[in-house]
Structure formats: structure tokens, C-alpha cells
Amino acid sequence: MNINAATPKSTAGIVWPALPEPRAAALLALQYQLEQTEWWSAEALREAQMNQLGALLHHAYETIPFYRKRLSAAGYQPNKPLTAEIFARIPLLRRSEIQAQGKALLSQQVHPAHGRVTTGVTSGSMGRPITYFGTELAQYFWQAFTLREHVWHGRDIMGRMAAIRSELDDAVAPTWGPPTSMVFPTVSCATLGVRTDVSAQLDWLLKHEVEYLLSYPTNVRALAEASLARKVQLNRLLEVRTLGEMVDPDLRALCRQAWGVGLVDIYSAREVGYLALQCPDHEHYHVQSENVLVEVLDDHDNPCAVGEIGRVVVSTLNNFAMPLIRYEILDHAEVGASCPCGRGLPVLKRILGRQRNMVTFPNGHRHWPSTGYKEWSTRLPILQAQIVQRSLTIVEAKLVPTRPLTPADETEFAAILHRSLGYPFEIVFSYHQKIPRSAGGKFEDFLSEVG
Ligand SMILES: [Zn+2]
Structure with missing residues (x-):
């Protein structure tokens, strides 16, 4: 059943219309707003982002000495509205600074409503890993965008998922896991570690007969090539989902050739959440403007025009534990023209980021x-x-x-x-x-x- 036509999980005895439990209801409330804001104009989105950034910068100024100094130097005044001019004067935050500052970037006072502060380490594939801190609320936003991604691509919630990633064991979970399973009844998700030999991965996929496959582009390429070489099909597969590395256009063609399915890519990073999701109707990406402000800058730190490739600089909007303001994430992207689908969320034509060898x-x-x-x-x-x-x-x-x-x-x-x-x-x-x-x-x- 397509997620867009599915009835959410409900309170005991209530079949229809569903009355979801509070956390699921809040996720759906956020989803309802996201379904409106994605159609807003670029200007309206930018204005709302500035308002949210204003609240975040005020908090950073008050509770993080590192930012107080940096924001003051840029001309920021906590009692005045944040303008695009002042925002553009804030220096870029380099990875090396995050590494050097460590806990100095951590807010001394996060509002209790944002929940516990959690910590994590970024993938080392971008060089030296960085330690980051987030709140439960920021995690909640992460989940809301996960749900949006399923909604955008109209997935069948009765479809079985397979995830081949790092740090996973060979196992089968009874549901897709949160957030989707919090809101909708979903079926199984089989998991496997990506360090499994490619041929053994293919055997595993043949055994599990899944509708969706989630993995890294490099690994998907190896699987598709192995399928073609062995002349085997994944008969039930509906879609390949990728994350973590750049997707070459020929990988999409290879998935169609090997399995007759399309590829949907996700652009995310552990320390910031979702940056961009693939458009439901096209192969380019929409920036997730309700989660992050993304700038694509040229060598002189000026915004790139449509068709130009520049450095991705990201500001998180809802992480009040360790705000990342104008963080240079070390990926490159090509700025795209506004999308014919009508969504006002800015377009990235392609992401030029991580790529790995086997x-x-x-x-x-x-x-x-x-x-x-x-x-x-x-x-x-x-x-x-x-x-x-x-x-x-x-x-x-x-x-x-x-x-x-x-x-x-x-x-x-x-x-x-x-x-x-x-x-x-x-x-x-x-x-x-x-x-x-x-x-x-x-x-x-x-x-x-x-x-
Ligand atoms: Zn679009």
C-alpha cells in the first residue's frame, strides 16, 4: 500500500479515522506543515529560514562564547533582526575549527524542551572524523525528513526493505524501524554489513526477495555488475536507495540495466541531518530548507549561479546543542534551476562528494x-x-x-x-x-x- 494512501497506526478500538499516539501525531503534524512549505516560493522559504536562524543565533550568542565573539565581529546584535547581509559576514566554520574547538562549540544551556543532548562521531570517510552534539529534538526533525522522503517517493509500506551498510549485522527486523514504523504499519527490514563479499551479498538479496534496497553507491554498483555477470535478477525489487557517496549518472543507468529499477539518492550528513532529497519527479535534489540553510559558494565565497559548481556551506536550523553556522562540509554541488515540479525548495543539480574504491x-x-x-x-x-x-x-x-x-x-x-x-x-x-x-x-x- 502506497504510504500516501495508508492509514496511520491508531488508538485501540479506533479503526478510522486514525488517532495516532502523541509522538506519531506530532510527526504527522510536522509532515502536514512540510507538505505546505515545500510549495512556498524561494523568497518565502528564505524569510522563514532567517526567522528561525535569528532564534538560533540569539541562543548561540547567549550560551556559546565561541559564537558570541564570532557573531559580534560580524556585526550581529542580539536585539536586532538577523539580516542576510549580517549572516553573509559570519566567517565560514571549517572542520578543523570544529575539531580544535571541541566542547567549546557546545551550548552551556539548552532548553529542556529540546530533550537530552546526545553525541556522535562523523564518518571518517571525509578525513579526520569530527565529534558532534545534538538534541533529541534535532533527532526528531531527522525522523520527520525520513518520513518525508518515503512520502515523496510514494513507497509501498508493505514492501520489504534491505539495508546493506556499515555497522549492521545479518538480521531481519520485523518493521522498517522508526520513524516509519511509529506512524504506519510496515513490514520487515533485512540488514547486512557492507563488509560482506559482494557475491555473498547478492546471494543474500536473492534469498530475501526485497522490494527496496538501501546501500552506498559504490556497493550498489558492485552488486549491479555482479547481477549482470551472474545473469541473475532481483525480481521483486522496486527501487534502489543510496546515501553516503556521490552518484554517477551511469549508476542510475546500470540499476535500470541490471534490475529494471530507478535509483533514489539521499544527501545527508550525520552532523547536520538531511541536506537534500531527490525530487519525486526528477533526478536532481531539493534542499531541505526547513532543516538547513544551504549555500553553494565559489572560490571567493560568493553564491554560485545556476549551472555553477561550488562548495557546500550549511547552517543547521534546529540543533540548539551545537549549532553549526556556515559550516563548510567539504562537498561540492552544482546549483540547479528551479524545478518544474513546482516545489520552491532550492535545487541542487548534482552533488560532487565522497566517492570510494572497493x-x-x-x-x-x-x-x-x-x-x-x-x-x-x-x-x-x-x-x-x-x-x-x-x-x-x-x-x-x-x-x-x-x-x-x-x-x-x-x-x-x-x-x-x-x-x-x-x-x-x-x-x-x-x-x-x-x-x-x-x-x-x-x-x-x-x-x-x-x-
Ligand atoms: Zn522537484
């Missing part, structure tokens, strides 16, 4: 690489690491250390890498002041010279 074992098995950043970044004096597979048996660990590594440190790093990659490669260490980004500004934490 790791290959001597026996030919391949999988999406994990480099164990969570372990080494907390246990060893390493700022940044780039792993380069030089041959089927040798990988180079290019490290930017904060102090020279001891032999014991190297042994520990090697053990983490062996565990994470899933094979006891010979490891060659090299030490660097800095690891350059590839053309286009991407940092690649894993590169392969094999095949």
Missing part, C-alpha cells in the same frame, strides 16, 4: 572498505589516515600523526586495519604533514590501485 582480496572477493577510523581516532595519535591498496597483498597506510608513532602504535594500527578490512594485508607505513584532497576537493580515505 577493497579486493587475493581470492578476488571485494567489498566496501571500512578503515576502523572510530578505533584509531580515539586510541592512537593520528589526525588523518588514507589507506591505499597497492596490490592484492599490500596496503600503504598514509598517516598524519600528532606525535611519532611507536612500534607498539604501528602494531595496534595494523591490527585495527586488518580487522576492519577483513584481511591480513602487509602494511607499509608512511608519514605526512598533510594528505591532499583529490581534484574537486574530495578526501578519499581508501584508494585502490588494484584492477
Whole structure:
């Protein structure tokens, strides 16, 4: 049943119209508003964003000394409305600053209505991970946009989902999980770790016969190629969903060729939530203006025009624990023209962000690489690491250390890498002041010279 025609879960005894429990009702209330605001004009959206940013900046000014200084220097005055001119004068927030400031970016006083403050670490695939803090309320917004994404793409809530991602075990959950399962009756979601060999992943997908597949573009490409090579079909599959890396246009064509289905991409980041979702009617993206203000800036920090590619700079609107104001997230995007679908949410034609290589074992098995950043970044004096597979048996660990590594440190790093990659490669260490980004500004934490 299409999610747009589905009846929400209801209170006992009430079949129709449904009366959802309070948290689900609040999610639907937010959804109702999002279904209005997505049609607002760009100007109306921008004005509402400035109002929300005004509230957030006021809070940041009052409770975060780092921002008080920065906002004052930009000419911000807490008793005056925030203008676009003042906002544009706030310096960009670099990842290195977030790393250096640490808890100095954390608000000293978050309103109790925003719930507990939680913390997390970004994926290491963008270089050195950053620690971020959010509120339960910000998580709630995350869920609202997850629901919007299902609504936009009219998913069948009786369809079975498969997720192949990092940090997942081979398991089957009885529902899609929150937020969708809070609001609607959904069926199963099968999960599998992305470090599983590609051919074994395909066997697993054939066994589970799912309608939806969610994974990383690199992994989807390998699965589609394996399907074609083995001449097997995923007969029930309706749609591929991707996140976490850039999508090349030819990947969409490959999914159609291999499985006869389209691909829907999600642009999100752990520290900010959803930045943009694919339009229901087109292959480009709509910025999620109710969650973030996205700027695309050129080399002189001026806004890019339609058709130009620039750096993505994002300001979160609802995270009062650690507001990220004009945060340079190190992705690039091409500004798109307004969408024929009629939604006023700004358009990103394409995202030029992370792209990864697969790791290959001597026996030919391949999988999406994990480099164990969570372990080494907390246990060893390493700022940044780039792993380069030089041959089927040798990988180079290019490290930017904060102090020279001891032999014991190297042994520990090697053990983490062996565990994470899933094979006891010979490891060659090299030490660097800095690891350059590839053309286009991407940092690649894993590169392969094999095949
Ligand atoms: Zn559109």
C-alpha cells in the first residue's frame, strides 16, 4: 500500500479515522506543515529560514562564547533582526575549527524542551572524523525528513526493505524501524554489513526477495555488475536507495540495466541531518530548507549561479546543542534551476562528494572498505589516515600523526586495519604533514590501485 494512501497506526478500538499516539501525531503534524512549505516560493522559504536562524543565533550568542565573539565581529546584535547581509559576514566554520574547538562549540544551556543532548562521531570517510552534539529534538526533525522522503517517493509500506551498510549485522527486523514504523504499519527490514563479499551479498538479496534496497553507491554498483555477470535478477525489487557517496549518472543507468529499477539518492550528513532529497519527479535534489540553510559558494565565497559548481556551506536550523553556522562540509554541488515540479525548495543539480574504491582480496572477493577510523581516532595519535591498496597483498597506510608513532602504535594500527578490512594485508607505513584532497576537493580515505 502506497504510504500516501495508508492509514496511520491508531488508538485501540479506533479503526478510522486514525488517532495516532502523541509522538506519531506530532510527526504527522510536522509532515502536514512540510507538505505546505515545500510549495512556498524561494523568497518565502528564505524569510522563514532567517526567522528561525535569528532564534538560533540569539541562543548561540547567549550560551556559546565561541559564537558570541564570532557573531559580534560580524556585526550581529542580539536585539536586532538577523539580516542576510549580517549572516553573509559570519566567517565560514571549517572542520578543523570544529575539531580544535571541541566542547567549546557546545551550548552551556539548552532548553529542556529540546530533550537530552546526545553525541556522535562523523564518518571518517571525509578525513579526520569530527565529534558532534545534538538534541533529541534535532533527532526528531531527522525522523520527520525520513518520513518525508518515503512520502515523496510514494513507497509501498508493505514492501520489504534491505539495508546493506556499515555497522549492521545479518538480521531481519520485523518493521522498517522508526520513524516509519511509529506512524504506519510496515513490514520487515533485512540488514547486512557492507563488509560482506559482494557475491555473498547478492546471494543474500536473492534469498530475501526485497522490494527496496538501501546501500552506498559504490556497493550498489558492485552488486549491479555482479547481477549482470551472474545473469541473475532481483525480481521483486522496486527501487534502489543510496546515501553516503556521490552518484554517477551511469549508476542510475546500470540499476535500470541490471534490475529494471530507478535509483533514489539521499544527501545527508550525520552532523547536520538531511541536506537534500531527490525530487519525486526528477533526478536532481531539493534542499531541505526547513532543516538547513544551504549555500553553494565559489572560490571567493560568493553564491554560485545556476549551472555553477561550488562548495557546500550549511547552517543547521534546529540543533540548539551545537549549532553549526556556515559550516563548510567539504562537498561540492552544482546549483540547479528551479524545478518544474513546482516545489520552491532550492535545487541542487548534482552533488560532487565522497566517492570510494572497493577493497579486493587475493581470492578476488571485494567489498566496501571500512578503515576502523572510530578505533584509531580515539586510541592512537593520528589526525588523518588514507589507506591505499597497492596490490592484492599490500596496503600503504598514509598517516598524519600528532606525535611519532611507536612500534607498539604501528602494531595496534595494523591490527585495527586488518580487522576492519577483513584481511591480513602487509602494511607499509608512511608519514605526512598533510594528505591532499583529490581534484574537486574530495578526501578519499581508501584508494585502490588494484584492477
Ligand atoms: Zn522537484
